[in-house]
Amino acid sequence: MSEITYREGLSRALHDAMEQDQNVIVLGEDVAAAGGAFKVTNGLLERFGEERVLDTPISEQAIIGAAIGAAVQGLRPVAEVMFADFAATCFDGIANELPKYRYMTGGQVSVPAVVRMANGAGGGFGAQHSQSVENWFLNVPGLKVATPARPADAYGLLRAAIEDPDPVLVFEHKGLFNVKEEVSELRPVELGKAAVVRSGADLVVVATQQMLHRALEAADLLAAEGIEATVIDPRTVVPLDTATVLESVEATNRLLVVQESPAGGSWGATLVAELSETAFELFDAPPRLLSAEWTPIPYAASLESEWLPSVERIAEAARAVVRF
């Protein structure tokens, strides 16, 4: 057993993938000489050289396009978009080119590219550097979307994303880079398989990234009150493993979904809608979706901390679902 951080999980995934496969390259703003804005790509340039670790201009469209074309030629590019909010500047590449190239050519090409982006509020970065934007891409067939919450999954999902034959967006969370976990073995994690992180008989709480950690804290509070929660991390929101959630709902008959974004058009809303449609008779209480508020993300600590679902608000929502 050894302890690694979330950042180390991501970094090791890149080192190991590049070591094992000559065709893996890394490109993005400040990823080479500077080691990445969040130091995830630290050491790659020294180890693998400037042919495979490429600093780019501040040109997100050029970054995504380079990754697409290189992937079609047979490389396994890992592109970094520094803050996930900047995905808006290369939305065409991510939504119209990356996921449709295989389909609209009738399967003549594969695009095994990975796009890493940093999600997440809580650090006082303001409205344009704090969003969790995986929901922007839920409606785009052809993409897979990973949202690791824990260090071993950060490693495993990124490794799996790089090995995958399809484009995968990997959203890393800025608030989690220093989170630690004891791990015995690091290995790829299959995309589309949720993890049941904690088991309890009274309700299911589903959450990703920072909200998963808060949900686990809330579960501790609830346990002290005699409420036992199952906590599930979907790990990828596309594909979304509704089967694993359904299995736990069958056992508990109560569901709370927590997410770090407004509710509209979100993976949480999708999950609640799908289970309401397919498993309506299972529920002893209306499924509940706890989301961030319908405003841009504010800067000041007192404002931003209210915008995000807190441990206490998660616990309160869980109590309401259990007591319905």
Add this chain to the structure above:
Amino acid sequence: MSATSASTDPAANRLPATAEQLEWLRSMHEIRRFEDEVHALFAKGMVRGSTHLCQGQEGVSVGACRSLAKQDTMTCTYRGHGAVLAKGAPLDRTFAEILGRDGGLCGGKGGSMHLTDTSVGAFGSFAVIGAHLPIANGLALGGKLLGRESVSLCFFGDGTANIGAFHEALNLASIWKLPVVFVCENNLYGEYTPIAKTTPIEALADRADAYGMAKDRIDGNDVGTVYRTVKEAADRARGGEGPSLIEAMTYRHKGHSRSDPATYRPDGELEAWLERDPIPRHERALRDGGVSETALADLASEAAEAVAAALERALSWPEPDPARRLEDVYG
């Protein structure tokens, strides 16, 4: 860094043998006939959505594609029928794709705007302006890192010179010295609007100066000039000297798309450009080089027959099995 222009070395300017130049003519005839047939199929309601024809621009497609080697990749826009055929896609499967038939290049999933045949190096027709220039860079980067010595040829229109992706792509290609040949087909109109209304400079090739890139502005209706210029740029790219921007002046005989009668064009403009039609022009050059009238006429009728037979075959193929719509989303 200073921009270089086309070589003046006479040896580099030599055109290939007459037999190859006759193949250029065949290819241009086929594309012209092909586009005329697509136009007619539209009128009969047999083509879905929209289509963007390239009659008049065959010299650019054929001259550029014929200057490439087999391993070289080509990407183009939704006005790409000519480019894809010039790169070597079969006529029947190209018709079939536009007709939405089984056996189409993309199995009926792409259509007129997304013709692709990677087996001949035609790596895609893209229908969002500017979107494929960054991808052309990636194809060049991939080819370079994998040691394939391939060049990435990228066609686009004059309207593309004003979209952000154009600038990001040219800048990156230049700083990374990627083996890309950017060919701007300047047909004077961005959709319905004349270029002078949207662009403050006359020569789009001058945009290369901002990126320290080699440039040239050429007569795109002279297939030989296009061949020579693109070949020189491709040779430079292959030799590690980086990308080029070539602006090929040309003209589309038809409107922007099927619903456009092109009434915005000033009187006499089309007629003046028809005088410079690349097909009769190349025929004159070949005639001057000693090719007989009979040989030229035979070649024209062979091309017409090939297109007619290809269309007949494509029309005989069934529509795709609806179940196949679910395939090719993921690998």
